Amino acid sequence: MAKRIVVVGGGAAGATAAAKAKRVNPGAEVVLVEAGPYVTHAPCAVPYAIAQAARLYIYTAEQFAREKGVVVYTNTKAEVGEGGRLRLSGAVSGALEWDAMIIATGASPRVPQVEGVELEGVQVVRHPAEAEAIKKALQPARRVVVVGGGYIGLEMAEVLLAGGKDVVLLESGRWILNKMLDEDMARLVEQYIAARGGQLRLGETLTRIVGRGRVERVETTGGSVETDAVVLATGVRPNVELAKALGARLGETGAVWTDEFLETSVPGVYAAGDVAEVVHKVTGRRTWMPLAPYANKMGYVAGYNAGAGEKRVRFPPVVGAAVTKFFDMYIGKAGLGEAEARQYGIGATSAVVKTSDKAAFMPDAREIYVKAVASRGVLIGVEVVGFSPYVAAVVDFAAQLIGRPVEEVILAEYSYMPHTGPVWHPLVSAARLLD
Amino acid sequence: MAKRIVVVGGGAAGATAAAKAKRVNPGAEVVLVEAGPYVTHAPCAVPYAIAQAARLYIYTAEQFAREKGVVVYTNTKAEVGEGGRLRLSGAVSGALEWDAMIIATGASPRVPQVEGVELEGVQVVRHPAEAEAIKKALQPARRVVVVGGGYIGLEMAEVLLAGGKDVVLLESGRWILNKMLDEDMARLVEQYIAARGGQLRLGETLTRIVGRGRVERVETTGGSVETDAVVLATGVRPNVELAKALGARLGETGAVWTDEFLETSVPGVYAAGDVAEVVHKVTGRRTWMPLAPYANKMGYVAGYNAGAGEKRVRFPPVVGAAVTKFFDMYIGKAGLGEAEARQYGIGATSAVVKTSDKAAFMPDAREIYVKAVASRGVLIGVEVVGFSPYVAAVVDFAAQLIGRPVEEVILAEYSYMPHTGPVWHPLVSAARLLD
Numbered sequence: 034m035a036k037r038i039v040v041v042g043g044g045a046a047g048a049t050a051a052a053k054a055k056r057v058n059p060g061a062e063v064v065l066v067e068a069g070p071y072v073t074h075a076p077c078a079v080p081y082a083i084a085q086a087a088r089l090y091i092y093t094a095e096q097f098a099r100e101k102g103v104v105v106y107t108n109t110k111a112e113v114g115e116g117g118r119l120r121l122s123g124a125v126s127g128a129l130e131w132d133a134m135i136i137a138t139g140a141s142p143r144v145p146q147v148e149g150v151e152l153e154g155v156q157v158v159r160h161p162a163e164a165e166a167i168k169k170a171l172q173p174a175r176r177v178v179v180v181g182g183g184y185i186g187l188e189m190a191e192v193l194l195a196g197g198k199d200v201v202l203l204e205s206g207r208w209i210l211n212k213m214l215d216e217d218m219a220r221l222v223e224q225y226i227a228a229r230g231g232q233l234r235l236g237e238t239l240t241r242i243v244g245r246g247r248v249e250r251v252e253t254t255g256g257s258v259e260t261d262a263v264v265l266a267t268g269v270r271p272n273v274e275l276a277k278a279l280g281a282r283l284g285e286t287g288a289v290w291t292d293e294f295l296e297t298s299v300p301g302v303y304a305a306g307d308v309a310e311v312v313h314k315v316t317g318r319r320t321w322m323p324l325a326p327y328a329n330k331m332g333y334v335a336g337y338n339a340g341a342g343e344k345r346v347r348f349p350p351v352v353g354a355a356v357t358k359f360f361d362m363y364i365g366k367a368g369l370g371e372a373e374a375r376q377y378g379i380g381a382t383s384a385v386v387k388t389s390d391k392a393a394f395m396p397d398a399r400e401i402y403v404k405a406v407a408s409r410g411v412l413i414g415v416e417v418v419g420f421s422p423y424v425a426a427v428v429d430f431a432a433q434l435i436g437r438p439v440e441e442v443i444l445a446e447y448s449y450m451p452h453t454g455p456v457w458h459p460l461v462s463a464a465r466l467l468d
Numbered sequence: 469m470a471k472r473i474v475v476v477g478g479g480a481a482g483a484t485a486a487a488k489a490k491r492v493n494p495g496a497e498v499v500l501v502e503a504g505p506y507v508t509h510a511p512c513a514v515p516y517a518i519a520q521a522a523r524l525y526i527y528t529a530e531q532f533a534r535e536k537g538v539v540v541y542t543n544t545k546a547e548v549g550e551g552g553r554l555r556l557s558g559a560v561s562g563a564l565e566w567d568a569m570i571i572a573t574g575a576s577p578r579v580p581q582v583e584g585v586e587l588e589g590v591q592v593v594r595h596p597a598e599a600e601a602i603k604k605a606l607q608p609a610r611r612v613v614v615v616g617g618g619y620i621g622l623e624m625a626e627v628l629l630a631g632g633k634d635v636v637l638l639e640s641g642r643w644i645l646n647k648m649l650d651e652d653m654a655r656l657v658e659q660y661i662a663a664r665g666g667q668l669r670l671g672e673t674l675t676r677i678v679g680r681g682r683v684e685r686v687e688t689t690g691g692s693v694e695t696d697a698v699v700l701a702t703g704v705r706p707n708v709e710l711a712k713a714l715g716a717r718l719g720e721t722g723a724v725w726t727d728e729f730l731e732t733s734v735p736g737v738y739a740a741g742d743v744a745e746v747v748h749k750v751t752g753r754r755t756w757m758p759l760a761p762y763a764n765k766m767g768y769v770a771g772y773n774a775g776a777g778e779k780r781v782r783f784p785p786v787v788g789a790a791v792t793k794f795f796d797m798y799i800g801k802a803g804l805g806e807a808e809a810r811q812y813g814i815g816a817t818s819a820v821v822k823t824s825d826k827a828a829f830m831p832d833a834r835e836i837y838v839k840a841v842a843s844r845g846v847l848i849g850v851e852v853v854g855f856s857p858y859v860a861a862v863v864d865f866a867a868q869l870i871g872r873p874v875e876e877v878i879l880a881e882y883s884y885m886p887h888t889g890p891v892w893h894p895l896v897s898a899a900r901l902l903d
Contacts, residue, residue: 325884326883329891330879349876349881352881354882426858428883432880433881447867448761
């Protein structure tokens with residue numbers, strides 16, 4: 034009988050892994066098991082679906098199965114049953130034998146354990162399937178409290194402000210986007226949130242949601258806010274239940290530990306995407322970064338190795354390249370921030386430049402700020418805030434240069450024309466100040 | 469007496485070199501000699517100055533001297549005089565001794581040696597100081613023939629079409645932008661030139677310009693074209709006269725040969741910018757690529773080494789990252805094209821993907837085409853054509869990855885959000901097809 038490779042989870046990582054495993058090993062039977070109704074959904078599309086700016090990008094199970102040669106079970110839950118077999122329930126039920134497995138169960142929102150989270154008008158951003166429900170629920174609200182000043186909270190704040198709501202953004206840390214930016218760069222974002230009419234409450238933690246049936250106000254460590262609705266964007270946690278039940282080791286981050294080939298501590302069982310840890314290139318330590326491009330690439334690597342039946346492709350260390358936006362302000366990061374570096378005991382220096390997304394003489398040039406962080410003459414991090422998608426270009430360019438000597442960064446190659454960037458690349462300008 | 473470092477040429481390379489030399493060696497006297505009236509001019513701004521979209525970005529000599537602590541002689545020509553001293557003439561005249569020299573004399577347009585180039589209505593794009601004159605000269609013209617289908621010709625064609633002129637673009641090669649793109653990618657550009665109303669004449673060489681006093685028609689190897697004006701954009705040549713007179717060796721490209729520290733064959737004499745050769749990372753051979761970012765960085769390196777009085781900083785091999793545009797179509801390149809690789813005897817394979825500048829589900833996503841070229845499993849070139857400045861971002865990302873195994877490119881890191889790029893980076897998508 035042909036080898037059977039079971040992939041659990043039909044998001045970015047699982048769908049890529051299943052397709053790749055089948056491609057590498059066409060003789061194998063590849064089964065993709067997904068608890069929800071869709072495969073290859075795009076959670077990043079959720080805020081835009083709410084804004085009606087985008088249609089969701091979802092394969093039907095039939096399309097995916099046909100195009101990729103994979104057996105797809107949707108609306109089917111997988112647990113560990115007798116003798117290590119998978120016990121399926123839902124649309125498909127029964128025991129499923131496997132020769133190799135790829136765990137791609139993703140992550141779920143972390144819902145704060147406070148009184149009132151179950152009230153009507155309290156919404157958690159979780160999955161595209163819920164977009165319509167969230168949109169409908171928030172329609173009548175005049176004021177919305179968004180809990181959590183991370184990038185999901187910020188994106189939701191934009192959508193709600195654009196829809197004419199009063200928005201109060203509650204963040205327990207001392208500054209917004211504090212997992213992404215240093216305080217100095219975050220202040221630029223905070224100023225712009227205020228300029229766009231958002232109300233910020235920093236250093237306040239949600240303690241209670243109050244209402245009779247429907248939410249009426251939230252209480253925090255700093256006071257209380259009357260509101261018609263609450264959006265919870267308080268982070269995510271990896272869905273490690275299946276991995277634990279299989280006996281796979283969890284790492285210090287709480288996500289699934291893997292080796293560099295993405296095999297877990299259980300031979301033949303791989304993990305990919307938001308459920309698994311990655312290794313940070315600067316610190317050398319394991320970290321948990323549930324980012325979409327990693328999910329795709331980890332799916333590729335796990336699918337390759339599981340399909341080949343041997344460890345052929347390594348998933349390389351990462352630098353956490355990420356970008357988000359708030360209206361026309363784009364915010365990006367790669368590597369370590371200065372404060373973050375200190376938390377890891379890494380001495381760091383930094384320089385900030387204010388420059389533009391085009392040549393300075395172009396009348397439509399827009400400002401961008403770049404902070405470069407170095408340690409012992411090596412570039413270890415970059416933060417970028419500015420009014421142009423060019424921010425993402427700077428981040429992607431920087432992502433290739435993290436870990437290199439500053440002198441090499443100064444001489445790194447890039448293209449130039451007045452419409453696409455300044456003649457001195459913003460990262461190079463910042464690096465020159467570090468030299 | 470303090471060491472004297474003379475920099476000849478006040479463009480991007482010379483101005484950067486002078487400032488860096490002074491910064492590295494504040495005790496030295498740094499003299500910048502420029503034949504024209506300006507320093508740090510931006511030739512790339514010329515087409516946009518004509519379009520009135522930009523003001524030219526020029527330092528006055530006084531500003532530059534004051535800010536950088538450099539002695540500046542503008543409107544002053546430098547030649548080699550007795551005993552190797554510089555003989556100055558113009559605004560400043562006399563003999564100038566030097567301990568180190570940096571040649572940054574740039575490049576000049578290559579004017580075709582045909583009858584009629586001196587007629588009224590024939591314009592050469594040369595220097596920002598001429599922008600007003602070119603603009604005025606072309607004002608009354610209904611039809612303009614642009615000779616040369618390189619990026620300067622294409623940019624001029626855009627400006628002229630936008631100004632309501634009939635434009636005929638004459639290119640002697642078989643396809644447009646043939647030093648930049650392979651034929652398949654160039655066809656996309658040619659289709660768009662036609663869609664924007666430009667008339668292309670490919671494979672035709674200018675043989676004569678005819679008119680009584682003022683241009684009336686051009687004759688080519690393929691026929692003749694009635695016209696009111698002609699813009700010559702037929703390439704550039706390095707201004708090597710000073711270097712030759714100093715006894716510096718020219719390389720096989722005809723530009724000034726330097727070692728990796730940018731010292732010429734004459735000790736103590738450096739060369740930087742458009743006058744000098746660079747080394748191509750893929751072929752390992754010397755090449756001549758007069759690109760603005762190289763001028764800046766070569767100025768930095770030559771200024772550093774000349775200022776320090778020792779060879780400290782190397783100018784690294786290049787991949788020719790470049791970008792241009794035609795209306796809202798952006799066109800970029802890094803590394804070698806497929807046809808170009810074959811010319812160098814490098815066997816190459818390629819893959820083209822059609823993708824978008826944002827996530828596919830975004831309603832304003834615009835198409836981009838990426839061609840990746842590989843040889844023996846290593847990425848050697850990328851060509852990008854599409855309707856978004858994101859093209860430049862792809863080129864800059866690619867520039868960091870040329871010379872790396874395709875498998876590494878597939879796993880290269882980048883940021884993602886729906887507004888700034890697709891979840892699979894276009895270069896990664898193309899690389900996956902090469903794997």
